[in-house]
Amino acid sequence: MTNELEERRKKATIKAIPRKHAGKVVEPYKILDRLIKEVSDFAPLKKAAFCIAWKSGWRCDKDGILKRAQIRKASEVEREVYGEFDFVLLLHKELWQSSSFKGEAREMDVFHELCHAAPDIDDATGEQRVDERDRLCWRLRKHPIQEFPAVIDRYGLEASIGVNEEAVAAVDDEASQAAAQAAENDLDRPIIQTGGESQGGPQGRLAGREGRTARTSQNAHQETH
Numbered sequence: 153m154t155n156e157l158e159e160r161r162k163k164a165t166i167k168a169i170p171r172k173h174a175g176k177v178v179e180p181y182k183i184l185d186r187l188i189k190e191v192s193d194f195a196p197l198k199k200a201a202f203c204i205a206w207k208s209g210w211r212c213d214k215d216g217i218l219k220r221a222q223i224r225k226a227s228e229v230e231r232e233v234y235g236e237f238d239f240v241l242l243l244h245k246e247l248w249q250s251s252s253f254k255g256e257a258r259e260m261d262v263f264h265e266l267c268h269a270a271p272d273i274d275d276a277t278g279e280q281r282v283d284e285r286d287r288l289c290w291r292l293r294k295h296p297i298q299e300f301p302a303v304i305d306r307y308g309l310e311a312s313i314g315v316n317e318e319a320v321a322a323v324d325d326e327a328s329q330a331a332a333q334a335a336e337n338d339l340d341r342p343i344i345q346t347g348g349e350s351q352g353g354p355q356g357r358l359a360g361r362e363g364r365t366a367r368t369s370q371n372a373h374q375e376t377h
């Protein structure tokens with residue numbers, strides 16, 4: 153084939169990494185296995201099936217950010233049609249080929265991606281959810297820390313890291329105070345209402361429903377990096 157024709161062919165950028173080469177487990181899987189075994193937070197992942205693949209062609213974006221790795225949760229279709237993997241871990245092929253990216257740098261990227269992988273826990277039972285066919289359910293966690301260097305420079309690392317937790321606590325506090333106030337107001341209401349629903353009723357319920365929808369759609373993300 154001529155060079156020109158070859159250039160016109162669409163690039164294949166993802167290549168699954170076989171777990172073993174010449175009878176030995178290859179490095180990416182070795183790192184993954186070791187971290188899941190060693191790190192207690194990763195213990196639930198012992199029951200998850202991972203596929204690791206090379207991804208080539210990731211370049212630095214306008215903001216100077218280079219995606220070095222990415223984890224995807226297998227969708228229901230992928231699970232059914234292509235195999236029984238729960239997660240697919242993509243690693244930056246060119247980066248792993250470079251001589252400056254070795255040892256702990258490699259481990260750190262795998263560690264980071266494993267932090268995204270988590271069991272999907274049922275709040276009511278505290279147990280990991282299973283689907284109708286008894287397969288364990290998984291989810292992807294988001295970064296709790298994401299900040300601009302300028303914010304850290306100005307306000308310090310500790311303040312930048314703590315700000316989300318403080319905000320969550322403040323909002324929870326506000327919400328619980330509002331709920332307590334609403335419950336108190338309810339006690340003052342007559343039990344039998346005449347006519348249709350009170351003005352606040354349907355609107356209140358709609359707001360609740362929208363709130364839940366927003367949360368569900370956030371959880372629906374299938375990949376993260």
Ligand SMILES: [Zn+2]
Nearest residue numbers: 264295376377
């Ligand atoms: Zn990440």
